[in-house]
Amino acid sequence: MKTLQVDLAERSYPIYIGNCLTNPDLIVETLPHKEIVIVSNETVAPLYLETVKAPLVNAGKRVEAVVLPDGEKFKTLDTVNKIFDVLLEGNFSRKVALVALGGGVIGDMTGFAAACYQRGVDFVQVPTTLLSQVDSSVGGKTGVNHPLGKNMIGAFKQPLAVLIDPSTLTTLPPKEFSAGFAEVIKHGVIQDESYFAYLEQNLDKIFSLDLATLADVIEGSCQIKRSVIEQDETEQNIRAILNLGHTFGHAIETTMGYGVWLHGEAVAVGMLMAADLSARMGNIEPSVVARIKTLVNAAALPVEVPEKMTPENFLAAMYRDKKVESGTLRLVLITALGQAEVTAEFDSALLSETLSHFCR
Missing domain, CATH: 1.20.1090.10 (Dehydroquinate synthase-like - alpha domain)
Known part of the structure; x- marks a missing residue:
């Protein structure tokens, strides 16, 4: 396991690179919250959702999932509203943590939802594509596209941690x-x-x-x-x-x-x-x-x-x-x-x- 620390004062966080998905203790330790909502998409969820969810459920946490459509064209405010729907309908508090399980689109939308829900809640990045592992999961840029411009609606929101497992790249087209x-x-x-x-x-x-x-x-x-x-x-x-x-x-x-x-x-x-x-x-x-x-x-x-x-x-x-x-x-x-x-x-x-x- 390789570990890097992003030093941003009170917003500092670790980046773990290694067998993160087969390390249930790491997943649980990274998410001490009692309420967790995992956000993924229709492509990634069948592959890795249960792997992330199971240790959290076994630790006695309340865990729900939002499975969104896959693709850049769905990186919109309408899609982010689906995350808010689950959070509000489930009466999730400000102590909830969101988990972005997927590529850059999922990471950007989940981070944006975390920045906005009740004016800010925690989130963790679990990137599953090369682009998200080397770029979009690190640095706190979140947001959605507008028909007139890419990533023009968003916020800076640093994650609590980034869990990178290179083995997910073996399922990537x-x-x-x-x-x-x-x-x-x-x-x-x-x-x-x-x-x-x-x-x-x-x-x-x-x-x-x-x-x-x-x-x-x-x-x-x-x-x-x-x-x-x-x-x-x-x-x-x-x-x-x-x-x-x-x-x-x-x-x-x-x-x-x-x-x-x-x-x-x-x-x-x-x-x-x-x-x-x-x-x-x-x-x-x-x-x-x-x-x-x-x-x-x-x-x-x-x-x-x-x-x-x-x-x-x-x-x-x-x-x-x-x-x-x-x-x-x-x-x-x-x-x-x-x-x-x-x-x-x-x-x-x-x-x-x-x-x-x-x-x-």
Whole structure:
């Protein structure tokens, strides 16, 4: 079992990486509450719901479950209301704890519900996808989508703990695994060139689902994200570098319709677009762009935007991004492999060149 501590004063919490689901004592110790509501989806619940629920019931706790439909298109206020329905109809108190059992969509909605129910209750993350294990379960970003923008309605709500069991990745569809790996690549690009090189060197082991290697990869990503979050919990400055590729990627998701492209697929292409612009600005050599593209391609991720995307589509969606301030678009750009910055200092003509290059 690997353990990392996210140090955020009174909001600090542990991240456990290992055989969490086969450790009933850990599950019970993490949730000392008498009332617990587990939130999952129709895909994950048949696989892992009873594994999490049984030790809690055996410990004498009141446990109920909410099983939601699966998919990004259900990441809405209407779906979150289904969680509130169970909490209110069951007369759950402010002492209840919510458990997010699933991928990033479940984690974001459960955390948002926890932030809102009776003005805030505890919650624990039990992420079951690679994307949620390396990214969305850590850091306290919660929320839902709006037809005009992704993740535009939400709150910062840190979990009590994160329980990551790499064995859940063996039941993950290959396409979903690849999508999660986009966030892994991103962490190396923005913060750690040696981690990026480790991914290049161990790609075969990673995609053959070697659990020891996966645990190392997850730990590496969580360490990178933790270091950024501890410096800037609510994304006032440096934390925004974690959004490399996301402004371009969210434009794809919003324009195409949520769920048509997986989040990680859109981020992968968005990361390449950010790298392309960074190279056009002279921040990095074309060889760095090629190296990122090679790893993205080797991970079975897309390297081209959807055919229907136009420069106008991108700009319209990008100007609704959370990083826009007073009408000024800010982007996360690469300054070297392992380094990134958030900036509004870019040539709009070069951005147009990047958009035209990818939308040709």
